[in-house]
Amino acid sequence: MRNTRSLWILSTALLLAAGLSLQSGSVVLDWQDIWTGLSERQSLVVWEIRLPRIVMAALVGAGLAVAGVSLQALFRNPLAEPGLIGVSSSAALGAVLVIVLGGVLWGEVQSWQMSLAAFVMAAAATVVIYLIATRKGHTDVALMLLAGVAINAVAGALTGLLITVSSDVQLRSVMFWMMGSFSGVSWQGVSLMGVVGLIVLARLLSLSRALNALLLGEQNCLHMGYALQSLKWQIMGLSAVLVGISVSLVGVIGFVGLMVPHMVRLWVGPDHRMLIPLSALGGAVLLVLADWLAKSMMQPAELPIGLLMALLGGPFFLMMLLKRRGVGL
């Protein structure tokens, strides 16, 4: 069957991409070494640096793609994407805010506190965008995108301001929050993203039929017997969890939630029962590959992953807009 085949194709692609990324870097690693046994140095590099980084890229890619899918169902439009509508930058602001405030108020800031703050701000941004763009169950897509521009501007400026005036080392750089990075990823972060991400993914997958009905409009969704209000709250909350945690761990990485669901829909159609698992896999493949490119293109320097994604995603977004010219957003 076509659907099972697509799952196999993408799973294989993910393994190949992971393999590719695993052996590239300043410490040389041949496939032979893996069979014959790694040196101590190689083993350290693989287990403590490369593997967590690859797993994190895959999990964040899956999470961001699925967050895109669910926001697109909420707004009934394929242009809804956490980066474009300001959810990601709000999450970054939340994380930075808690570092600065926490430093003053209670000292050492834990990573879960950053994730929680990022989630809260991401959820707040989603609710605000929804209230602005959707009235009586109908979304004004232009309003949604423009409100996103405004939120991005404000959240980005506040984040930059906080980083500039504060000297806390935990804040890292403006670059990290705006462009993301998978360097310095720890197994602790991977397990947080992994456990929470998979639970959220499973929950969204179980809502597939309701999400399908929501594509027909809020009125139809209600009349088809799905709990509309609870569904909308769950989408906003679950997508904010995915965006919030990933941003707090690896910064803002845009366009994954735009490109992956769009391509998967062209391939298998809009049914969420296939769209969610395939987008998760597709997002994982995309970010693992992008991360491999980012770290191997200009060795020993590393390209910010968000920069690479913007290079890919910007033209993609324009292409989607051009396709809609004449039919409206």
Add this chain to the structure above:
Amino acid sequence: MKGSSAQVSSDFKHDIVFSDLNYAIDGKSLLEDVSGRFEGGRVHSILGQNGAGKSSLLRCLTKEWHPISGDIRFNGQTLQDQSYRELALKRSVLPQNQELAFSFQVEQLVMLGFDAQGLALNECATQLDDVLEACDIRHLAQRDYLTLSGGEQKRAQLARVLAQIWPQNSLADDAFTGKWLFLDEWSDGLDLKHQVCLGQLLRQWSRQGLGVVMILHDLNQIMQWADQCLLLKAGQVHSQGDVSTVMTPANIEAVLGVKVGIWQPQGSAVPMLFPLQGQR
């Protein structure tokens, strides 16, 4: 109430009974003390000017809106006490406008209706075929919904709405008993052939127990397909009853503000209504 239905059955088990409904948005009253009764197994129409409260009444009766005051009993039980999940199995609703922006195949779209019943594709293959056949879209089954014409899209949505309440055996005498269809201007945009075909099917299903509540603007479509009509004027019930008794030139002028003539053409079972104003 003027012109109440002559036949009053002894039980209300398959009826929708509503009394003293009031609804307002932003201080503007949309429904004022609206009462009436829709019997199961019959075709009902709601007629009135734009803004007379037709869609508001439909939204209250389908639990989309909650009236400020008043009581609605659906199939003998208080509407408020029935969950959307329960209601979805008993009644299906076609809103006036659709806003689907994703490329579902027609067959996938119709399957969403069976999904709402909890049926998978392998459990409802014949039913799916029946519904596609009824709406004459079998030849479009694999097409992308977004590439269809307006009338074809309407038929596809109608098929989805039907699928939600489609019975196991659609040929049984009481196949549709206790089920309801709410249709807001379903014939809009359909060509004459499909209007006539679906109108006939609605009448056939109503004989098998289906209750239909539809908003139509075409007086002669009401004359042909509806058993009863509820006339609304400025949020209030003007009259309700059998089509032959309430669809009089006097009532229609009072409700729509247009003088109409009535004419019984040869070979037609029902009289025709036509406007006397605005002719050349």
